[in-house]
Each structure stands twice: as structure tokens, then as C-alpha cells.
Amino acid sequence: MDPVRNPFAPGAGQRPPELAGRDKEVGAFEVVLERVARGRPERSLVLTGLRGVGKTVLLGELRSMAVKRGWGAGKVEARPDADLRRPLSAALHRAIRDLAVRHRAPDRVEAILGILKAFALRAAPDGAKLRDRWQPGIDVPAAQGRADSGDIEIDLVELFTDVAELAQDVGTGVALLIDEMQDLKPDDISALCAACHELSQLGAPLVVVGAGLPHLPAVLSASKSYSERLFRYVRIDRLSREDADRAVLAPVEREDAGITDEALDALFDASGGYPYFIQAYGKAAWDAAPADPITAMDVSVAAPEADAELAVGFFGSRYERATPAEREYLRAMAELTDGKDAGVNTAQVADHLGRKPSSLSPARDSLIKKGLVYSAERGQIAFTVPHFGRFLLGREE
DSSP states (O other), X not given: OOGXXXXXXXXXXXXXXXXXXXXXXXXXXXXXXXXXXXXXXXXXXXXXXXXXXSHHHHHHHHHHHHHHTTOEEEEEEOOTTOOSHHHHHHHHHHHHHHHHTTOXXXXXXXXXXXXXXXXXXXXXXXXXXXXXSOOOOXXXXXXXXXXXXXXXXXXXXXXXXXXXXXXXXTTOOXXXXXXXXXXXXXXXXXXXXXXXXXXXXXXXXXXXXXXEOTTHHHHHHHHOTTHHHHEEEEEOOOOOHHHHHHHHHHHHHHTTOOBOHHHHHHHHHHHTTOHHHHHHHHHHHHHHOSSSSBOHHHHHHHHHHHHHHHIIIIIIHHHTTSOHHHHHHHHHHHHHTTTOSOOEEHHHHHHHHTOOHHHHHHHHHHHHHTTSEEOSSTTEEEXXXXXXXXXXXXXXO
């Protein structure tokens, strides 16, 4: 098959395979957009799931939906130990520019931009020299006395309220999308919850859509006890067999090509229904197929190439971030689960390694912070990356 036409290559096709099976989530967001735009109360949305299930791609689709309806939309990717002000300022700047196209009062837009600039300038630590201060690239004077107190919770409530009112002027709303939400600092998480609570009280047209690992609801709950009332949690999981087949068939058929039922069986077995893996094995199978249609033999021949690529780019890049002590912990988890995607008791890990549980706490906590494992409930731990245990057991030390 022509590799140039490969529909599984990153960026290929009109609708990425990762979105197959997400019609329910897309439809639910349509309802959110409509309700918020009409001033009706609606909770913000939080998507949770393992890595490789397509959360980031789904966020991109939701952002596109908001923009098509005339909303302002901006996206943030949270990073561990990084403050929220700077990336949030850039995201809301983008959203305000989206709204400015429809707004008939330039002075009003500039006033909100001035408030945003004041908020952004507080990202510089107190006493920082002028050359060390970050400039947000907003070409209006910074406002004073609004969203510039330095207290992130106070400032975020004021900023969100003002930006939402700007959207209300043009009869739409603002969507703020936050990826890797579990990596936000505790103070920023708390401020975000407080701002969402204020917005819900006011019925303001600004909705937050967060995405993160399975333990994100616990992170939010630990920050604010009322967070469970602020967000609607949606678990994003691997695809059903029907949706996984559709994720393969749709791009193949767009290229006027075919694939046998046996090949679909083989792709599902290899990928486990995880969208990222479907794309990886599908791409390799397309390149390996000498003729149309793609066969089970093509999938078998291509699998080692896909495995090698995943071992470096998907699994290996994460494994390399772990220290020797953390790798020992990960290996023990893999051995206890026989490489399956299953949780394990932390006491079992300690017994397996012949160590006291307390001595392993630093390694476990660091792995959670690095996003390699998560704790769904007290005393339990699991990989955030599907098939990671299988990768570890097949890796030569």
C-alpha cells in the first residue's frame, strides 16, 4: 500500500481514529454549549482516563465545536510545578480574540484585555527586575484593581467573571480546556474550583473542560470538598470492538482500500482497543501490506515494527524518566500483575521486593507525580499507561 496515502499517519484524514466511539461525549458537549449560551446552569466537564485513550484529541474536537458556535476558546496544558497564570493568560487571550471578532464595542474588549494583562503580569515574582518580568504580548495598558491582587483564587474569580460577561455581550460563551489537569499545583486547583463555583452561582457563560488521569476526581475533591458538585465526570475508556473496527475501517475506506475480517481481529488483539495503539498498528500494517486488501499476515509482519516504535516513543520515553528505585517499583508491579492492565496492592509490592511499605513511599509518590502510576483508592496502585506492564516484562534489563 502507498505509504504516502497512509490514513493512520499522524494528522491524516478528516476525523482522527481516536474519535471513533466518542459520539456520546461529543453530543453531551453540544448540550452543554447550548445550555450555557442560554444562561442555564450547567456543570463544567472533566474527562478522565488512561494515557492513549484519546483525551487530548477529544479536547481538540470540543474546542473546535465551541469555536464553530462563535464561542471564545483557549487550551492549556498543565505542567508539574508550573504556575497556572502564564498559560491561562495565553489561553484566555486567544478566547478574547475569538470574541472580539463579533463584539461591536472595541473599548469594552480593550478593557477586558487590560484586566487580563494585569492578571498575567502577576506571574512575575514580587521584586523581580524588569528584564526578568514576563510580558504577555497584550497591546493595551494593564488595568488596576481588578484580577491583580496576587491571590490566585481572588484574581481568577474576577477574571473569569469579566471574560464571561464579554462573551455574554455577544450571546455566546467561553470554553477553557485544560489538559493534564492533575498536574496543576494545589493552589491553582483550589482557585479553579472556586472560580467554577462562582460562575455556577452567577450562571455565567464560561465552562471549563478538564482532562486528566483516572485519579483527577480525587485531586479535585482533596482541593475543595464541593468539587463533585461543580464538575460532571466522564470516564474515557478503550473502544468497544465495534468502535475499534470503525476506527480502522473509516480511514481505510476513505482511501478506497480494504481490510479483511481476520486483519481486523488481529489489530484488535494487538491494540486492545486503545485508540493510540490502533493508530500505531494500523499505520504499520498499511505500510507493510504489499497489496489491497490488508490481511492478517500484513498485521503480523508489521507488529514488530509497531512494537519497536511504541517501545521508544510511547513506553520508553516514560520509562527513562524513572529513577532506578522507581524502575524497581514498576518492575515489581508488572511481575505481580503478569503484565496485565490491572491494579495491585501497595503492600504486595513491598512484600514482593522484601521491603517495608514506608521505605517505598518516596518512589511510589514520585511515580504518581510523574504520571506513570495512579492510585484509584487507598492502598491500590496501577499503571497510567496501557500495556506498560507487558512492555516492562518484555524489556531486557
